[in-house]
Amino acid sequence: MPPSQLKRLKASLREQGITGPQKSKKEKKNNRKGDNADQRAKKHAALASIRESFNPFEFKHLARPKKFEVTTNRPQNGKVVLGRPGVSKSQGEELRRKTLLPELHKKNKIGGILDRRIGENDPTMTLDDKMMARFTREQEKKKGVSVFDLEEAEDEFELTHGGQAVQFEAEDDDVKDDYDAASLAGSSDEEAGMLRRKRRRDSDAEGEDDAEGGEDKPERKKSKAEVMKEVIAKSKLHKYERQQAKEDDDELREELDKDLPNVLAALRGHIMKPPPPPPTAAAASTGAPKSNDFSMNADRAALLAGNKTREQADKEYDVRVRQMLQDQRAKPTERTKTEEEKAKEEAKRLKELEEKRLRRMKGEEESESEEDLKEDNDEDEDEEESEADDAKEFGLPSVHQGTRPEGVEDEDDFLMDDDLIATDSEADMSDEEEEDDSEDDALDMDDDDEFLKDVRPESSKPKDTKLDVDGATPGKLAYTYPCPQDPHELVEVLKDVEYSDYPVVIVRIRTIYHPGLASGNKEKLGNFACALVDHISYMASHKAPLAVVEQVIRHIHSLSRTYPVEIATRFRHQLKLLLASNDPTAGDLAILTAIGTIYPTSDHFHQVVTPAITLMARWLGLSTPQGAKDIATGAYLGALCIKYQAISKRYIPELVRYTNLALKSAYTTTDLLKEHTKNLLSMADLWASKSAFYEIFAPSIPILAANNKCKSAHQRLSILLNNATLHRRPLELHHHRPLPIKSNIPKFEENFDPNKHYDPDKDRAEANRLRKEFKREKKGAMRELRKDAHFIAREQLKEKKERDRRYEEKYRRLVAEIQGEEGREKNAYEREKEKRERAKGRS
Template sequence: MPPSQLKRLKASLREQGLVGPQQSKKQRKQNAQNGVNKEKRVHKKAALEGIREQFNPFEFKLSGKPQKFEVTTSKPKEIGLVRRPGLAKGLTEERLAKAYELDMIRRRKVGGIVDKRFGENDPSMAPEEKMLERFTFEKQRHHKYSSAFDLEDDDAQGELTHMGKSLSLDGPAIVDDFDEGDLELSDAGDHPSDEEGQARKRRRSSAAGEGEEGADEDEQQLPERKKSKNEVMQEVIAKSKFHKYERQNAKDEDEDLREELDKELPNIHALLRGIAPRAPPAPAEIVPGMNPDRAALLSGADKTKFDKEYDLRLKQMVLDKRAKPTQRTKTEDEIIEEESRKLQELEAKRQRRMEGAPESGDEEDVGDMEVEEYDEDEFGLGSGINARPTMAELGVEDEDDFLIDDDLVASGSELELSDEEASSDEADEAEEEEDTDFLKGLLTEEESKRPEFLTGANAPIDETDLPVKNGVNGDLAYTFDCPESHKQLLEITKGIALLDLPTVVQRIRALYHPKLKAENKEKLGRFALSLIDHIFYLPNQPNRPPFSVLETLIRHIHSLSKTYTVAIANSFRGYLEDLHQSRSLSPTAGDLVILTAIGSIFPTSDHFHQVVTPAILSMGRYLGLKVPRSLSDYATGAYMCTLCLQYQRLSKRYVPEVVTFIENALCALAPTKLSKPPGSFPYHEPKTPVRIQNSTGSPRQLSLYDGVAQELSEEDEASLKAALLDTNLSLAEVAADTWTGKSSFLEIFEPVLKILQHLGTKSCQSRLSSNTQKRVTKLTQKFTLLLKSAQVARRPLELHHHRPLAIKTAIPKFEESFNPDKHYDVDRERVDAAKLRKEYKREKKGAIRELRKDAAVVARESLREKRERDEAYEKKYKRLVAEIQGEEGKEQKAYEREKEWRKKGRK
């Protein structure tokens, strides 16, 4: 068992000679004389230091890293570098503690100006204390040992003040503002120089001394002293005023010269007119070249006639026609209100004409009044630049165009629009930007890009002769009540022709515009819902309206949907729900119009839409589950295929039911039956024969009402079959163009190519029209090229055809001083990345270590401060308790003494 620390310490002290047998008095005396005690004292100190280090091995540490390379230097070679981690740690903690203390001082520092003056506005000081403190400060400030540049003196001594002004005799003298020297410089004619000003100041200062003569002698003997800041500033001010005075003099001279030139100006004018200059005439003298009337007036001749002529000209000036102000641009609200008022006036005149009542003379005068017309090129300005084409130039009737033009005025009416009204109408042709963009995109760009196959709402609109005059019969009303339900709408339009329905809707929207009244917004919202009911109601009636009327109503609903989006969307969703529940496989013409309106109003390219998505699902359900029984079912399916392709023209999402229905329709309409239907699509052979038997002329286009079940003649049935075949061929072409980029294009359209090849055989060609034969041949070539391109794009992956490449190898490098703990990597980037990761890890650990040290110092110092506060509080608390107890004990003893004294007194 090793010896204990105490035994080791005693052995070390004995070895160093620090402890041992006591010396005799003689030996101690000899050692003192020889100086052995002094050497022994030094040796003892070093020996004790060595023993302390020996018994505390954690106090010092040798350098762990040996010298890597041998170098020759002038410095002695350090074999083992001794470090003292304990001492370094203590110094670090001390440094951190000081930094924490400075930080706390900086945080607790309160900025602001410290008023070190005393005695003013201090009610707690008595007047005697104020006087004593002031006297003490004054004596300390003038003490001979005090210095203004003493850095050790932290407290800046204040000066005696009263209400913010200095009371010291050494301070600046109080001078009246009007006695300052700079005021003399601005008033005097001759500005004194700087030398005169300095001399005057010296004379003023010498007057307060012993006398002028002695002061002058001293000034002559003393050298020039350095100017003070106040004197320098006075000189700068004087120079500034002197330059200002010079500039003012130059300005006055220029003004005088200008006045002289103005006086000579009449002579210059006379020289320019070729008249010799004369001296200024006398008041009664007539100057040659003067106005004759003025000359006559000056001479006094015929003054009465001159006065009459003057009065006459003055009256003419009063009666002159004043310039008319240009017509200001009206606001949108004023335009809407004006158009509503015009409609009401026209309706009142129509009612009077129907009743046979005579019209007022004022209105006749207005109708017969001729307005002066100006030619647009009269002023050479031209017809102007059209910023954008109007709806009339595009050949489009705008549902938001509420202007009253000649077409909306009743025939035979004597009320004509004035030029001002016409100009306001032309200015109001520019609609809101979003509506115009919608109409342009709907009726110009899309119409030019529209393929020939489109049917129904998407087909080229048949040119229906809309009424040119005020309605079909010329007696259409101008004002209508705003219907708030479909029943009211039917009552209002009961006696109105179908072609007049767009005009009625347009006038209702103009009369009940939301900007006219606040309640019109709710009325138009209910009116929009009644329009949706009406476009569903009209196609289902025996008196079928033309599709141009339905399309105009759809455009009105589209315009209103920007304001009443939620209500209109919920109404469409209600119709879709009804279609899904009751007639999903037998839709009516009204359902097809609703689906058409959804595609025109809502964005069909959205991935999910609350209205469009249910509509696509409803159409997909019909196309996938419906087994066609008649030509009307094929017509309805072709219409829905058209709508699906129209929906997906931007997003290009694949709808498998569309291609399946097209393939079924082509197989069913083919003049001869295929031996085996190509592909894997479910083919349904209709019970009633629908194949084409005889060729017809050029096939017609399908319409919306071809989807309604009805009895057809043989000729109409053959025409409908040819139209269905031609439409499905067009649908197949558009579907291929839409989904040409799909990876499964080969599997989708390969059956279509086989069907086209079957239609191109001799057995089928003989029963088809020439146009259809050309179309089948063209489509067969097109699909062949598209499928070949898809086959090339779908080529499977192949191995490389070049020679095999050897695996990259590296000859191992022989390391003379190989170390298994060291990493040898030939990849330089990987080595650098490893070094960077290691350095980052080391720096992170170091940062965490420093943060922990700071946190430990903060915690320790906070605990120390808390303990000090607690100790101070406890000390104060105990002192107060002791004082209170002492007072209580004192009072109790006094009470007992008093009590004893009274007892003795009674005895």
């Protein structure tokens, strides 16, 4: 057990020689006589060291010793003292009491006394200078002298203007004649005469003085009234001059206005006719406008002259407004390009489209420069390119005229009868309706102008062929049909139409309800396009001819340029129905086929294609062939998956798995076996470049070898697997020459310090030093702020306690005074009561 604090203190005093064995009185007396200042100082220092050693919080040491011993030239006696927390804290408290506490007391306090005495805040002035300046100011106040008194302070102050002294006496002749009456010629006659008479009287008085005295006297000082009168006269003179200049300008402007007709005639390039004779009094009384009045419109002038009635003017106005609405904006002409330029532009466009498709296939976004270029080109593109851009926003292919392969007909390239679209002579639209349609359908006409130019008749001659009440000629299809807005209406419209006539009916509906013909046709055609998407499934379920279904799909493809959102939303609705049922029907297969035909299947992500391929892979991966129907459906879905991935060549493991199961199934017929074998070989060709080709198709070799009908497929797949094996080589390191280990002579620092970092990079070392210094300063600032906050909190708490103490004292004093007063009043009351009782008893 360690010794107690008392025993440690006695031991320390004994070691320092402060205490020891008891001495006699004589020894103590001799020691006091021989005691000097040095011994007393040593004694006090020893006591201070003992006192500090018994306070464990007086010094700050390392929390734990260093891990490794280091050699240094710095003395280390015992523990290294890192600081004195007590002393630092007391110094910080004292500093805050001197700086922070006064600021805290002055906070939110307004007012005070400002010392405005002369020289009080000027350290350069001595006491004698301050006293002299104050005495001078006091004497000036007693005399009543002002620094702005020009007469009294002439000697002390000098007023200047523009760097020159101001003259108060008229010394020169020019200054003397400053207010001469001759300069006031522009003022009023009365004031000018008054000034002249005053001048004459002054000159006569001066002549008399000269004659009498014979001596020159100084000029009399003008009074304030005289000076103000002269200033007013000068002001009126300048005003009169400005009026004269304005009148001169007006006269010159009138002269120029008179020659304006001749100037306009010269600008128009012809000579004006001589002006007509002045109007007579009768013509002037009617108020007819002048013939050369260019500020008025000719029609308005005729209307005011009475040559045209109000009804005629309104009709002409309506006609001109209608003509302005029907005017088309002129398009800039372009020079005829050569065949080489056309081929170069077409090659450049195709290259850009291919680059965009590759970026979409990889899931990359377009760069900013490409987007800016696209925005700049939008203004100069024609109608087909704008349609392609709208469709491209939803991943639709950019279909341009002339880009289709030979032998493939565009769904919009068809011929129509002249009776299908009403010509100009058959149109029964009023002028007001034409104006409304021209405003509402301007954009629609721009969108589908290519479609209209193929279906509009070239001539506007009336036809003899007329329709019956139902709109159909006997023995033929009707020329007009209502625009179906949902699948049920479409089925009702096409219920009496043969499958082969479906394309004709669709073309006529698209022609009659073209967006360029009426304001509400765009919405109708959008709903009609959605109905066609549902009708594909209906036709496939009712075993319609595949050629007709293909033509309907091509029409949907054409409509998707104008209505990409509506058609894509409808396709996604059909995919949701397939997801719910998980049993692909003929209609579902037709929908999947249409999706692969209309939308680009190589995109990394597409709103319609990605869900479609996911649903097909889901069915192939979770289903097992249970009959010939499942095997046939799997063969068709496999062919669709291969078509979807023809460009992107993405691996679909579910397809390989289902194909192997179908090849081993007992329900597989010869035709279905042929189709699945064809799909397997197509997959092998599609994924031949994959590094995992061997692992993908190796399980199919035993299945094909077990079936005698698949010998050719087995032989071809075996060749492909052998080639893939030859191309695959194990990974090896590069065969480089052995390199020796790099060895360097160690670098030694003469004055090495383990606490210092030696970085050869000066910039990095400086950055690290600044970063470390910033971190240290930040920590120090935060520490000081915390200490300041604690100090303020302690002071506020101390002030609050002081206020509470004063409040309690005041409260007790008031309570004591009140209680004392109540006691005195009570005693007086008791005495008065006893006195009255005694008086009452005596009576």
